[in-house]
Amino acid sequence: MNGLLIIDKPGGMTSHDVVNRVRRIAGEQSVGHLGTLDPMATGVLPLLLGRFTRLAQFFSTADKTYTGHIRFGFATDTYDAEGQPQGIAVTPSLTLDQLRVAAAPFHGEIEQMPPAFSAKKIGGKPAYKLAREGKPVELKPKTIQIHEFEITGLDDDTASFRIQVSAGGYIRSVAHELGQALGCGAHLNSLRRTQAGAFTIAQAHTLDAVASSNAEQFLIHPRKLLPEMPSVCGDAIAVGKLRNGAQANLPEYSDAEQIKVFDGQRDLVAIARRIAGTLFQPTVVLG
Template sequence: MESTPAFTPASDGIVVVDKPAGMTSHTVVARIRKLAGTRKVGHAGTLDPMATGVLIAGLNRATRLLGHLQLADKSYDATIRLGATTTTDDAEGEIVATAPVDGVTAEAISAAVEGFRGEISQVPSQVSAIKVDGRRAYARVRAGEEVALKARAVTVSRYDILDVRPEAGGISVDVSVDCSSGTYIRALARDLGAELGVGGHLTALRRTRVGSFDLSSAHSLESLAKSFDWLPIADVAAGTFPRYDADEAEAAAIRTGRPLPGLNLPPGQTAMFAPDGTFLALYEPHGPVAKPTAVFVG
């Protein structure tokens, strides 16, 4: 097995970060820019400052690849606190209402969770990053404005209860969730508390997976400072999409984004490689012709 080449400021690839608590995703990107020695760093899937876990950063040309990767499905481990409602639906907000939880049983919690599995209609948290008339919802809330967000369809494919712990003044519920992009775990906590009639908010959140990238491939910022572990763009493309190895003539056409007639590609996007192993582009079939969706060289 070939080892990963040393990273240089001109390298194209991704870094899977295990984001620490108390840091914004933007701050993580700034740290990666400094460690990588390049300004061209972007990320996919923002995490709140309170949250930890998988955050994917693209380096140089790989920032454009992020939008093509299959990153819609995500997994989280979380703790929900029943018995109190907060302004932000998580522990960073102010408590605005409390309720006794004496009558809330583990069986009642399990029955309530059942109603949030599958495709559901969810109103995002008011302090989400969704834009309302050009401004982020959280910015409007922090400015004292009332924000009304529309419900949206999301899919919760797994919502498992791991532990139920009665505590002083409330109940903590540890859960594990698989969901589609756009699902707010804070909203799941809020809505579970509302369904049980006692209120609820999120007290801990850890993202364990984004698409095919999970914590097993994630690195802390401290470890990245010692050894910058990254995934070259060619490896990511080959591991994500069907691969086509072009000949020299085809590679020359691909480098300039020209259509390739008579090329029988599978449905969806295919990663196109030059004879020397360079990742060139993503192509997809359009009838008898293969056309580019993104070219990464030239």
């Protein structure tokens, strides 16, 4: 089975757990996710199946949008509700206006320190394994873009929020650092990814729904993938060349440097790069 499937990930499962479940449901061993969600988190988890796993490189820079809750009063070692409390718990007295003022600096290009309990590699070993072993975790800050961070409400010690970040951003770190800025400690209490790149929660399906029917019917139409690239239908000669990794002449529908080449309406043959004029070279061949 070849395609892209969007799962509404349930809480309590790792992203790899979801991948394994879809492998069994679809009868397809080649399955990969496009951006890890922590076990606690729910929401949009796009999966590539079969030959479409070759397209993963084109999704690596997609922005992500989340909603969730931050609890104030104490931090945790994992920066979320599944970790161990750190320091002395306090009863914060915060207003919505105070929170919004404190959240304002978390916007635009910032340097963010990943959590010690993360999948970042240190000497080839995931940081979370070192942290669990009580070993020092020396991570470097990463430059990310926060396009939007809005505190949408406050109920006692817990604030609701919406955030849009670039690839690689940790919402747990935002919650932790916001608690530091306010001097009361904080951690991420819940998280739901509502959008990943062009894909939204409205397009997502539960694992139970996919398991109870023909999984293929839930795949995103191939022409909706990578919307920044124009779709071109090749003739039999061009398609044959591209399938064999050779250059081919294609109708010049736009000035785009990369295009999606189809044989008919649904059969995505290749991603091709313009060499000159209407001459294209396949960079990824899908068969």
